Amino acid sequence: MTLLYASTFADSLGKLTHQEQKQAKLTVMDLALDPRGNGLQMHRIDKAEGFWSVRVNRDLRIILHRDGDDDLLAYVDHHDDAYAWAERKRLIPHERTGAMQFVEVPVVQAAEGDDQGSSSYHYPHVDYTALPVAASRPFVSLTDDQLLDVGVPRDWLDIVRDTEEAHVESLFDRLPGEAAEALLDFATGGRIEDHTAPVAPAGSDPYLHPDAQRRFRKVEGLEELKAALEAPFEKWAIFLHPAQRSSVERDWSGPARVSGSAGTGKTIVALHRAAHLAKDVDAKVLLTTFSPALAKNLESKMDLLLEAQKDRRSRVDVRAIDDAARELFEKWIGALRLADLVDARQAIEDAVSRGLGAGHSTDFLLEEWEEVIDAWCVRDVGEYGSIPRIGRKIRLGQNQRESAWEVFAFVRERLIEKGLITWADVYKELGHRVAAGEAFPYSHIVIDEAQDLSVAQAKFLGKLSAAGGNSLFFTGDLGQRIFHLPFSWCRLGIDVRGRSQILKVCYRTSHQIRSAADRLLSGEIVDQDGIVEVRRGTVSVFDGPSPKLELFDNAEDEIAAVIEWVRRRVEEGIAPSEIGILVRDVDQLGRARRATAGYDDVSAIVMHDAKGLEYRAVAVMALDEDVMPSARRLSEVGDVADLEAIHETERHLLYVAATRARDHLHVSGVAPGSEFLDDIGVQV
Ligand SMILES: Nc1ncnc2c1ncn2[C@@H]1O[C@H](COP(=O)(O)OP(=O)(O)OP(=O)(O)O)[C@@H](O)[C@H]1O
Numbered sequence: 001m002t003l004l005y006a007s008t009f010a011d012s013l014g015k016l017t018h019q020e021q022k023q024a025k026l027t028v029m030d031l032a033l034d035p036r037g038n039g040l041q042m043h044r045i046d047k048a049e050g051f052w053s054v055r056v057n058r059d060l061r062i063i064l065h066r067d068g069d070d071d072l073l074a075y076v077d078h079h080d081d082a083y084a085w086a087e088r089k090r091l092i093p094h095e096r097t098g099a100m101q102f103v104e105v106p107v108v109q110a111a112e113g114d115d116q117g118s119s120s121y122h123y124p125h126v127d128y129t130a131l132p133v134a135a136s137r138p139f140v141s142l143t144d145d146q147l148l149d150v151g152v153p154r155d156w157l158d159i160v161r162d163t164e165e166a167h168v169e170s171l172f173d174r175l176p177g178e179a180a181e182a183l184l185d186f187a188t189g190g191r192i193e194d195h196t197a198p199v200a201p202a203g204s205d206p207y208l209h210p211d212a213q214r215r216f217r218k219v220e221g222l223e224e225l226k227a228a229l230e231a232p233f234e235k236w237a238i239f240l241h242p243a244q245r246s247s248v249e250r251d252w253s254g255p256a257r258v259s260g261s262a263g264t265g266k267t268i269v270a271l272h273r274a275a276h277l278a279k280d281v282d283a284k285v286l287l288t289t290f291s292p293a294l295a296k297n298l299e300s301k302m303d304l305l306l307e308a309q310k311d312r313r314s315r316v317d318v319r320a321i322d323d324a325a326r327e328l329f330e331k332w333i334g335a336l337r338l339a340d341l342v343d344a345r346q347a348i349e350d351a352v353s354r355g356l357g358a359g360h361s362t363d364f365l366l367e368e369w370e371e372v373i374d375a376w377c378v379r380d381v382g383e384y385g386s387i388p389r390i391g392r393k394i395r396l397g398q399n400q401r402e403s404a405w406e407v408f409a410f411v412r413e414r415l416i417e418k419g420l421i422t423w424a425d426v427y428k429e430l431g432h433r434v435a436a437g438e439a440f441p442y443s444h445i446v447i448d449e450a451q452d453l454s455v456a457q458a459k460f461l462g463k464l465s466a467a468g469g470n471s472l473f474f475t476g477d478l479g480q481r482i483f484h485l486p487f488s489w490c491r492l493g494i495d496v497r498g499r500s501q502i503l504k505v506c507y508r509t510s511h512q513i514r515s516a517a518d519r520l521l522s523g524e525i526v527d528q529d530g531i532v533e534v535r536r537g538t539v540s541v542f543d544g545p546s547p548k549l550e551l552f553d554n555a556e557d558e559i560a561a562v563i564e565w566v567r568r569r570v571e572e573g574i575a576p577s578e579i580g581i582l583v584r585d586v587d588q589l590g591r592a593r594r595a596t597a598g599y600d601d602v603s604a605i606v607m608h609d610a611k612g613l614e615y616r617a618v619a620v621m622a623l624d625e626d627v628m629p630s631a632r633r634l635s636e637v638g639d640v641a642d643l644e645a646i647h648e649t650e651r652h653l654l655y656v657a658a659t660r661a662r663d664h665l666h667v668s669g670v671a672p673g674s675e676f677l678d679d680i681g682v683q684v
Helices: 007-015 018-033 079-086 145-150 153-161 165-174 178-186 222-230 241-249 266-277 292-305 311-312 320-333 341-353 364-373 380-388 398-417 422-436 453-465 511-518 555-571 586-593 631-636 643-658
Strands: 002-006 043-044 053-055 060-067 070-078 089-093 101-102 216-218 256-260 285-289 318-322 442-445 474-477 501-505 523-528 532-534 548-552 577-585 603-606 615-620 660-669
Touching: 002 007, 002 222, 002 577, 007 018, 007 070, 018 053, 018 070, 018 292, 018 586, 053 079, 070 079, 070 089, 079 089, 079 311, 101 216, 145 153, 153 165, 165 178, 216 241, 241 501, 256 266, 266 285, 266 292, 266 318, 266 442, 285 292, 292 318, 311 318, 318 320, 318 474, 320 453, 341 380, 341 398, 364 398, 380 398, 422 453, 442 453, 474 660, 511 643, 511 660, 548 555, 555 577, 555 586, 555 615, 555 660, 577 586, 586 603, 615 643, 631 643, 643 660
Parallel strands: 002 070, 256 474, 256 501, 285 318, 285 442, 442 474, 548 660, 577 603, 577 615, 615 660
Antiparallel strands: 002 216, 043 053, 053 060, 060 070, 089 101, 523 532
């Protein structure tokens, strides 16, 4: 007997009260222990082939689909709703792709007086012959073959073609995910051919088709079943999109990178990849990212994902990359005394006061130190001339370089005198140790938010990439790079060319918010190694209200409006903890805090701290003219630095902020507002 678990079961379980969930889970466990259900009350449902109802209590029923040795947990609900759900479904492999699907029996609105309409919804009935132009039916031109290729069930071919633009959303809810995503992309300008589903070989198990695996999962053992039942809201832990699964399970021939717009599940892929690698009992996996806060987030998700597999969990360490480096340094080399930017600034100011570095401002020298000299561990002026100054495009002449170098040489000596070492030096030392054959504790490293790796971190990882195979796996989005200037990974030994994949289904953010935010970035971003990340063709799996932009005469009026917006969201039933107010800088935090409408649980945070977070409703406020791009950042750049790079990272930052929102996005500032407001696709 094989027990299978459907995403529809997870969804319906998540909608029950806590008490009802407890009862339903007990019944599921009874069923798993007694698959024939001898001790349970089970009935075949007459009007639904293959479906059975299993009694949980007087009112609740689990819907099970039984086919030979396969028992599928399909749905759970109150008696009548559970039966109605089953009566509208058929479970069959798709005739072309071979993927197992729940096919909803289409219901056309009954004529008046006709008594067929027992279901709780009606597919809108439209007299299509009366419609003036084909354009009002976005799919009218698609052939049977085109629709079947993307997984549309045969029963739905005509309905899809006949659907009017105004009704496409209700259509998507009723089709299998792969078909809905293909049609949504097509309706918004994409190509249907890009979504052709793989065809399963004849005779193969329809549950093992990649598209079936996003909705059905064979449960291997009671522990796994318990874990799935414990987290019905965490569907990501069980059901992966085929594109996610293929990058997770693939045997890569070298460093690989998965990218995709915000909310496409890159972090979920990183988690599953680490868990996948840890299946090998000899593996030791480091799952890492650039900040401790993000690492904490990864750690709690990893605990949840491998809750039922303690052994596997013990083979995954989750740490911020600097914390992992510190551990290694202390183990291999000794106590770590770090220099920070304040030490560097003091040394630079000291050097300048001694007359070194003529012709350069302190701000320029500090940035040059941080982004070029220290980042690349430049040791002499000759090497300085050979370092790519991407993002700092103005060329320095030989004399300028030599005069700047006087300062950097001074800084290095000063740090050595004080017994301090920079992070870049830490990674360099670790790299030397690895090259010299020191036993590295990890067989695999999985890096999330890889777009924000520093040069030194990437260089160190480059040394590890010599191990080849599956040793390095990256997830990230170039459009969200907010901390560092761009650089070539290849040059540092990380060559992901030919091993990069792009995720195109956004799970976090509504279609309306994602498409508005996407307008901040270009449709294609090319990295320094020529790898193109295409954002076009990304689809969100749900719709929501359009985001709103408001500009005010003064900050007080804006605060009042955001307070009102927060109140309305709470009235609509959104918990205050699911609302975030995001601002560019600490300088605007006071405005954000006042706008929380007195709810302690509404988060008021700066955009940089929002990375990795998500809320149902987000207000991005205080987007005044001099706030974004940050006037302070612009004024601090040295006179020869390139402003373009700053504009780019500021744009990325606004993109990160806007894409933390799931359902509601409100964007505001004091008029005339940030120049980026012209680009974000939000209606005033
Ligand atoms: N296969 C899936 N099924 C259900 N939900 C998913 C799936 N994959 C991701 N999600 C959900 O989508 C949301 C975004 O996922 P995740 O944080 O991994 O995206 P991301 O691409 O890393 O985003 P960002 O670039 O903004 O960091 C999360 O709520 C996650 O649980």
